[in-house]
Amino acid sequence: MANIALNGLVKKYGSTTAVHGIDLQVKDGEFVVLVGPSGCGKSTTLRMIAGLEDISGGTITIDGRVVNEAEPKDRNIAMVFQNYAIYPHMSVAQNIGFGLYTSKLPEHEKKKRIEETAKILGLEKLLDRRPSQLSGGQRQRVAIGRAMVRNPAAFLFDEPLSNLDAQLRTQMRLEIKKLHQRLGTTIVFVTHDQVEAMTMADRIVVMRDGHILQVGTPMELYENPQDIFTARFIGSPTMNLLPAHLAEKAGRTVAEIDGLEASVAVPADYAKAASGSEVFVGVRPHDLVVGAEAGEGSFALSGAVSVVEPLGPETLVHLDVGGTSIIASAPGKVIPQAGQRVTVHATPGSLYLFDKKTERALCRL
Amino acid sequence: MTTAPLSAHGARRGFPVRPGRIITWTLLFLGGLVMVTPILFMLSTSLKDASQVYDLRLIPEAPSLDNYVTVLSDGRFLRWFINSLIVAVCVTLSNVFFDSLVGYTLAKFNFRGRYLVFIAILSTLMIPTEMLVIPWYLMASNFGWIDTYWGIMFPGMMTAFGTFLMKQFFETVPDEFLEAARVDGLNEFTIWWRVAMPLVTPALSALAIFTFLGNWTAFFWPLIVTNSRDLYTLPVGLSSFAVEQAIQWEMIMTGASLATIPTLIVFLLLQRYIVRGVMLAGLKG
Structure with a gap:
């Protein structure tokens, strides 16, 4: 097991900078997920940790040793790739054992390790098969097995689930999480899927355009996003953002939703922190409930239902509110009809205020 | 309904x-x-x-089958047959090794001048063999290679066509295969030999067949570089049937029929690798 530290890590391709001096500490045994849209630098960062990309600046430290110049094989890490990268000309046993190719272990010990690894991953009956005879999930397990067999200090996963269908992805997500709980090895996992990040990570690192925007536990990121990007990237369906402006009303500062009668009170200190009067009021679809009772200080919006998406336990309701499209939710058995006018309520404390210019979060309302 | x-x-x-x-x-x-x-x-x-x-x-x-008995009982035919086999096998092995090594390097490593090296290798394809024969001969003569096996083989030990073919195939090998091996601790030569080469078996088979056939049937250069009858390759030897006395067509055709056997064996052994899509099995989908 190992600590991994990135200090001022930079990656440049010619004049283009892909990673802008990021800092990150991954603790021993921690499961850290790098998440962000395509091109945000997450895979590049992972490949730099693996030693597959040269670094343009900063340092990478694994277990207290700076490994900037170390070859991948000298970093004691294992990597699982998006396309599995298991060798088609080798059997499952040979593929798993390939991780021990350079090991000086005696043959019987290697065989024992391969069998143990196959047993953990449920591959013991498939050891003689070729990759072409395996399903996508089994291939992915072989790739994980090849990484596991070496007992590395850390695992690096580069979008390993993105080629699997939705059902298999959910299953493999669970298996990887169980594996982490069992082995306790440090894992750095890259994905663009926020659900994977939320469900597996001890901590999530949100990246955009080569910068780290926020690092935190899944619930920290969900509850207290520090900017609009993180707020909208984490959580599904994505957070509603209502354009608003700050105004003084009856001696109080309020955020008046543009084009609507609705407004929400803003603590004066936070209003002062805004760079201008233009802001966004954010509210998650799950906090904006159709048919909820209007409590004291609750935030209400009315609009016409445009589309409903029944999901079983709940229904997502798309509303047209004064020309702005928002998503609300309704209990599973309450399914409004398209065209119907409904009122949705959010309880106090479930709204977010963002500065429109800086895109930073100002406070929760 | x-x-x-x-x-x-x-x-x-x-x-x-x-x-x-x-x-x-x-x-x-x-x-x-x-x-x-x-x-x-x-x-x-x-x-x-x-x-x-x-x-x-x-x-x-x-x-x-009298012609076959005559040809096979003539010790010269067997000698020429073995000469051709030695030349064709050695040159084929050399091409498979060096062409794929250079092709892999050009396809998978970024280094300064890579494109220039590739163009330089390709440009040799544009020079006709007839133009190269005199420099080859001078070189063989200077180094004392005239009338030796090495003299017959050296011009074909590595070819621009083979390098080009292998480079194109290695480019289709996903980098993840090589990177996974790199992370697993293999050195670059072992990665090439143990991981990359098995993934391009169809291309290697094609290269081996082309090279073997080309050298098995080569006539012009072996004729020039060999003097003693003991070093003749089969095509050169067979042609001597035509000039020794009168043209002995039945003997030439018998020799030629026997000469097709190794090429048929090579094709039958390797053809399945050409049609087998080995590489994609380990990838998604």
Whole structure:
């Protein structure tokens, strides 16, 4: 097991900078997920940790040793790739054992390790098969097995689930999480899927355009996003953002939703922190409930239902509110009809205020 | 709900006879005929005696294996056969090794001047062999390689065509395969040998077949660089049947028929690798 530290890590391709001096500490045994849209630098960062990309600046430290110049094989890490990268000309046993190719272990010990690894991953009956005879999930397990067999200090996963269908992805997500709980090895996992990040990570690192925007536990990121990007990237369906402006009303500062009668009170200190009067009021679809009772200080919006998406336990309701499209939710058995006018309520404390210019979060309302 | 009767079109579905297909089959048949006829005549002539050689009937009047006995009992033929085998096998192994090593390097490593090196190698394809023969001969002469196996082999030990072919194939090998091996601790030579090479088996087979055939049938350069009859390759030796006394067509055809055997074996051994899509099995999908 190992600590991994990135200090001022930079990656440049010619004049283009892909990673802008990021800092990150991954603790021993921690499961850290790098998440962000395509091109945000997450895979590049992972490949730099693996030693597959040269670094343009900063340092990478694994277990207290700076490994900037170390070859991948000298970093004691294992990597699982998006396309599995298991060798088609080798059997499952040979593929798993390939991780021990350079090991000086005696043959019987290697065989024992391969069998143990196959047993953990449920591959013991498939050891003689070729990759072409395996399903996508089994291939992915072989790739994980090849990484596991070496007992590395850390695992690096580069979008390993993105080629699997939705059902298999959910299953493999669970298996990887169980594996982490069992082995306790440090894992750095890259994905663009926020659900994977939320469900597996001890901590999530949100990246955009080569910068780290926020690092935190899944619930920290969900509850207290520090900017609009993180707020909208984490959580599904994505957070509603209502354009608003700050105004003084009856001696109080309020955020008046543009084009609507609705407004929400803003603590004066936070209003002062805004760079201008233009802001966004954010509210998650799950906090904006159709048919909820209007409590004291609750935030209400009315609009016409445009589309409903029944999901079983709940229904997502798309509303047209004064020309702005928002998503609300309704209990599973309450399914409004398209065209119907409904009122949705959010309880106090479930709204977010963002500065429109800086895109930073100002406070929760 | 009613069940529609089988249409006439449906009934014929097992035997689709479309005009386009008739034309295709006819052209393929004619093409095949053009290719096979000389081979049939070669086999036919090898079974005739000298008096029947100019009788163009495909089936000999009195077929006999006497020519085969004569050719095989002549020690020179066996010697030339072995010479050709040594040259073709050595050059093929050398090409498979060096062409793929250089092709892999050009395809998978970024280094300054990579493109220039590739262009330089490709540009040698544009020089006709006839122009190269004199420099080759001078070189062989200066180094004392005239009338040696090495003298016959050295110009073909590595080829621009093979390098180009292998580079193109190695470019289709996903980098993840190589990176996974790199992370697993293999050195670059082992990655090439143990991981990359098995993934391009179809290309290696094609290269091996082309190189073997090219060298097995090579005539011009072995004729120039060899003096002693003991070092003749099969095509050079067979041609001597034509010039020694009168042209002995039946002997030439018998030798040529025997000479096709190794090429057939090589093709039969390697053809399955050409059609087998080995590489994609380990990838998604």
